[in-house]
Amino acid sequence: MKRTYYLLLLLCLPLLTAAAKPPGYLALQPGDWFEMQVTFGPKDGPYPVLPSPYLPEGFGPAKGTTSFLCSRRYTVKYLLLQQLANGNQQYRISLERAANFAQPALSQNGNRYLPTGWMGYDSYYPSYIQGLTQKPPKDVFTLEITSQGKTVSLLEDSLLQPVTITMTSYGPATNAASSMLITTPAISIVDLQENIQHVMALRTREKLPPLLTPVSMGGYSQLLVGASYLPGGNTLVKGSTGTGAKEITLQLSDSTYTIPVKANGEFICPLLLKGPQEGMLLLDNRNVPVFLTPGDTLAITFDKTGAMTLDGNAASNSRLSEAVNGLYYYRDRVKAIQLMANIQECMDIQQIATDKFNALLRQHQGDASPVCLDYYQTAWKYYIAGEQLLFLNVRGYQADRALASFQQIPVSVTTTIDTLPVALCPYPQNNFYKIYIEQLLQYQTAHISYASGGKAMFNNFYDDFFSAVSILKGYPLYYRLASSINKELMQKSWTENQRLKPYYQDFIQNCDDSKLTTPVVKNWQLMDQWAPGNKLPFSKLSQPDGQAITLPISQDKITCLLFDDGSPIQDTAFLSFLKRHPEVHFIYLWMQEPHTTAPQRRDSLFRTLAHVTSIEIANKGDQNYAAYGLAKIGNNNFVVLDKWGRIANDHIHSTYNSWPELEEAFKAAEKIPRFSAAQKASFLNIAGWSLGSILLTALAGIWIYRVRVRRLQQGATLKATIRDLEIKAIRSQMNPHFIFNALNSIQSLINTGQFKAANSYLVKFSQLLRSVLHNAEKNTLPLSDELATIQLYCELEQLRFNFNFEMTVDPDIEPDLLSIPGMIIQPLVENAIVHGIAAKGAAGILQIKTTRQDNVLRISIYDNGTGFTAAPTDPAQHNGIGLKLVRERLQLFTTHAGNLQFSNGTGTTALLTIPIEPA
Template identity: 50%
Template sequence: MKRTVYLWLLLCLPYLLPAQGKPGYFALKPGDWFDMQITKHKDNDYYPVMEPLLQFQRQYVLRYQLRNQLPNGNQQYSITLERVVAYTPYSQKFGWMGYDSYYPPYKQGLDKKPPKGMFRLEITANGEIVSLTADKDQPPLPVMMTSYSPQKQVGISIRSTYSPIPPEELHPAIEAMLKLRSINNGIPGLIPAKTEYEYAQLLTGASFPVAGNTLIKGTLAHAHKKQVEIELGGSTFSFPINSRGEFYCPLLLTKPERRYITMENNGGYVFLAPGDTLIIEADADTSRGWQPRKLSGGAKWSSMLAEEVNNIFYGDEGMNTMYRNKTLQEVLNAQESANARFQAVLQTYEGKASPKSIDYFKTNWQYRIADDWLVFLYTHGYQVAPEKRPFQGIPEMITTGIDTMPVAMNSYHDTNFSFYHQYLDWLLIYQQSRISLSAGGSSEESSFYSNYFVLLSMLKGYPLYYKLSKGISESMKANSFVKNQRLKPYFEDFIRNCDDSSIIKPIIKDWKLMEHWAPGNTMPFPILSLANGKTYDLKTQRGKTTCLIFDHASYFQDSALVKMVKKHPEVTFVFAWINEPGFNRQHDPELGTLPNFSSIEIKNQGDKNYEVYGIAEMGKKNVVVLDQWGKIISDHIYSDDNIWDDLNTAIDDAAKAPRFSALQKAGVMNIIGWSLGSILFTVLVGIWIYRVRIQRIKRAEAMKTAIRELEIKAIRSQMNPHFIFNALNSIQSLINTSQYKAANTYLVKFSLLLRSVLHNAEKNMITLADELATIRLYCELEQLRFNFSFEMDTPEELATDLVDIPGMILQPLVENAILHGISSKGKAGLLRITIGKQHAALLIAVYDNGPGYHPEAGNDSHKSVGLKLVRERLQLFSIAGQTASLHISNGNGTTALLTIPIESV
């Protein structure tokens, strides 16, 4: 049987293999995606330099997602237009023009984000494009470029509308990507612009691991640590150093980066762009004095430029305008001197460092100069001289420099471009102050809510979303959960408008952290980590109202605190403070004498202080009131000049707080109701499953019984072809020897036997009389072949025509007795069938005087199958708990004893 199955599998194998399908051109599985950034510009680079000329740059981010892998090897993709960026310094007079789909025109009350454009792509297993079409249900929408300069001129609006990338222009870019398939059928990481439409392409992300496109490698001699660290994109990456001091750092860059690499005491700034290689040789041994690093590779000169420029930007030689005692002329003189040094450095590296690195630092320098002007004006109340009014007499070079800076379309705005972000912050203060002072107001900053509509009216694109995200974040972290419910519509509105995940994800994370402080919740962190390595369990304060004060270098007035602690002796005050160098944490000695006051120094978690303690930054505090069961009553309680009215109110509310609020009681009842309903539902489902299972079991058993009966019928219908063949041969032999009378007799018996078998073939149960009559005919025909003696003994009191037994249950036993017991003995052979009754069981003994039954001596397949079939049929036949059985014993022959339970007859 097994050989037959294996033969069929072997024959069908060539037909089964094509059904698995050919492998696709890219080694992806359905659902996998990858993002390709493509840039159109005359420089044919991933991030080209934007010169202040009449130029136009387009950049797209396309997300390819494999939808179907066809059997013929073709792959079908959906291509989503994730991002569209276009900008140009259209005119210095009217400002920069630009558009970025990550930051669309802001709409209040937006239900959901508008759909993105989509294309449909199919490629063959050989990387040929079968079809590329725009999705008719989601076509790319036209975009509108508009002026983004802070300078505004009444009655002038500059706009330009254009269509994003069409399929015929996208086609050659896809062809270029297909031609540069990487090793192991992967996605190419870097594709230079060599197509008709001059698109440079860059792999920026995927749902699967991708190889780095930029490399830093080298050696660090005499290293004590076993790794180097690179700060990149807000994260720190660590790479091991081997025993020879070598390190190898592959990075996946999606934009130009100026970052710091830590190499013990010999680190420094580097500048890298996608596709760059930088080789560093350094020495960590300072016993011989500091040894300068040796740089080589494509990013050598750009990294050297980054180090020198950093000294001008941030070093002691840099400009310092933070002091009120500087005059405007002193600021301008300092700027002129610093600018001369900066230009000299740039000139030194012209033609050596990459154009994009020089462009990066030029742009950075412009914002550095504007920051100094804005900070100077702010610190002097926007007065350039004491005798002049605010905003009077400011040199035109300063106002023009501030107002004509590219605000939204800075091509490096999504990097860690600190001067640009500082410029946006100071620019908004500058503009708001100018409007407020011109209307007779003050120049002080106000809250997020008062700034909201000012932001919408003054800013567009990235600056608007940056300032909104910063305003939402600062307001959220400074206020309590209850007060932040007013902020929630603005938060949700922002999430629906913005498409930049780098801005959205941090705000969503902080919002979820803020929701932990909802009144009625338990403390998010009941166990505090102390600075000495121990822990403090707030559960020890259960049973009384607790006022918990998280303080990070804030100016918390001790006199007000002493007054508050004395006013509420029933309240436990826990002052949890973080040590900060330069701040004295020694309190009024009187606090130490108060029994309901304790002070603990908690561990400084750095950037995670808000996540752990609810403290956003240094100089902030979080005052929390807990009731006697440890539930939050109020958080981030605010004081006005150390007058703690809100704190007193929260303490009074804590004293009145019930064990369970009405909402919690309703919740408990709701849980009980749902639990009981769930239990009832579970019971009903269990009953239904049990009944279904029982029905399935019955159907399965019925099917097994039906299959077994079919097998029995099949065996019965065959009636041993060998026996029929031999019987016909014996009758033919009688005819050939002219024994016509004997032949006629046996032929009549043979026909009667066949008729009996055919008549009972469809019956599972037949009478014992019919079974014995059939067996007698069978034995008489076999006597013709083997000439043995045959006896059948049936008691007269047994009504054989009233007893039902399984049809043909005796035939295999009789056949075995004849063939394997007495066939070779001739006239000496004896076959005896004895019928008896004992209690409610029918006993049938089949005896032969053969050599005996010895299954260990050999295995006759027919004999074994016949006995197995008899036993299996007997297992299905039982009455009143009695079980049918077959027992075979040896003793001067073989006796097969059948025990079949029957009804009393």
């Protein structure tokens, strides 16, 4: 019992110790973390704005106001390392990201704010280094705070080296720019101390930083943008559909969310945003433009007629978003560009659209937030510049058909291209910026190619890669690399993509932005499943009705799978190709094009061929690559399997209805053996080691078995020896105990002058002692010898106490043939005499009966004494040395059938049960 108590106390000690610790300032557990986006400078929230140099006169805050683009912004991560015994908490603080910022200054006329310098450092997108083996370390600090939130210590874990950043100065009149490089610490310990003080001051009643509301304090603001304990997000979209829709889709610049709708039509969607984003809410056939900033709440309600109501602090911004979207898509861009005579006509049309856009901004200036106005003003500038680049791209970079490429491009166009911020756009992850980056990279690549006497070729990954590394930096570079790697992975075969591996590894090592790296890693893993020798990544495919179908892969002939997503293919030409290869089992997997108004079968010419299996599969849209390995921008995709269903060649694409690569793949697959040389060598190696291991294991098993048997035999012998010794040791305790009692009786007779009785007692005692000594070395005795000894003992005790005793043995018992432990009855008889009938004299009765029941001998010792006051089966009443030795001898000599019981009635009966076997 004590052991159990101490064990429980030991197990609970850490919990008791932990419970004894004072609570920490923030209610976190070791390992919990949260990220804060910190902005120094503004007073009106984490996304204040300074009028862009592109805003027309009349826009933006007047002189003396304090709204300007954030002067400094970064993201820091707090990780709780441990809770100390005194209530203090230790945190590791790391600089996760330092973002771009602008320096505001007065323009020449002194009445407006204009940015005179863009500066930037972003640890997500450092300078790109090829062959990088590990990510560069981040700035890390160790913080200790008290249970009241006071800083005890703030130490640097690594020396903070100044980083190189770019500063670009703009001329207010011409928008011309000049750049220079400067070095500055990414974060100072003074700034970090201020950040820590504000984080501690923002503790809520739950003792955690706030989730939904951005907080601004004087010249400082911050926003929670991530946490291990985050239950939702920092932005909320909710509302009611008023229809029977079961779900709503919300498309933002960098993510798509599927929002379930409750039975009553209500929906709610918490979002975790790190910057302003525009998007589209899709409900049935209706698209609702939205604009969201971290900390916003947008409520969208549809009534039964379909009328929409917007509410919340994001309502005005979303109304502006809807109005601007009508201008963004005012025409088919490519078709309209093809009809233009020259770039000047393009610019004239753009100026008309820009005037409409500026009028729209003026209309919403009093309602929309400064952040939203700046966002769309910036987006419009990139949109206009991107369309000019698109015009040049479509027209072969000719400003006019009468001119050569790159001749007489208007200065306003080239100035915009040269001065529009690329690496330092304040909204880098939004679609307008990504589209512009695509066009800019193609423009710069073509310009370099033409300047060196070549042509504007931009056809493969390597052209794309080296152009991007040479021209771009920061987010545009990493975005473009991610896009190029993904495109290559999805369009090329496994063998071709092995050349891409060093570039893939460099990208993962350099980039710290999971939104860019996660899709690349996922697509690489999908591509890696198509390695030659692997089984198909799937054994079943989905059909349009939702049913799964198992692919009928041949096991005795080559199998060719064709995934047809609707790319051009001449059925008659392909039919002729199929007929030339009856030795190949073709599986034609076709899907309807999305939004097809009149679906029809695509296999009318093929399905009658005996060696062709035709299956219609579900069109999963953007998920076709993950589901089938079929890129949405690829051609018909052929996969060749060898005779054993293993991939021989993957991602073979048809070109002009000619299939030379497929012909070669068939020939190569035919030559593939069941086992390659490497597999055979591996098999023989494994077989040799396996046989050797089996032999060694068998020998070791035999040796262990023999050792085990020998040890068991030795153990059995040892146990028998120990058992004999224990029995003899108990007998050695039993005999002196009996002799002591006998001599004590003789002394009593002599002391009372009963010399004749004493003499008679000595004669009988000598006989008894001779019998005991004769049997001292024997573990068991015949029942007849044991009863004779008890007879002598009772006669001796009768001389002293003058009681009556009777011994009876059932006729069916043969005492000479039964064996029992020696001297096992005597202690029970002694107890009956001494404690039961000694005081009664001639009235005392002692009865000893021996009976047999099957293989059990039952010996009862009855005395007519006063009995026991306590329960007769209570072991505490029978704890004398004699009874203790009787029980121990029963345990050593017998199995569980041996027992000793006491019963209480007119006297006391001791019942001894002993399993017996013939002597």
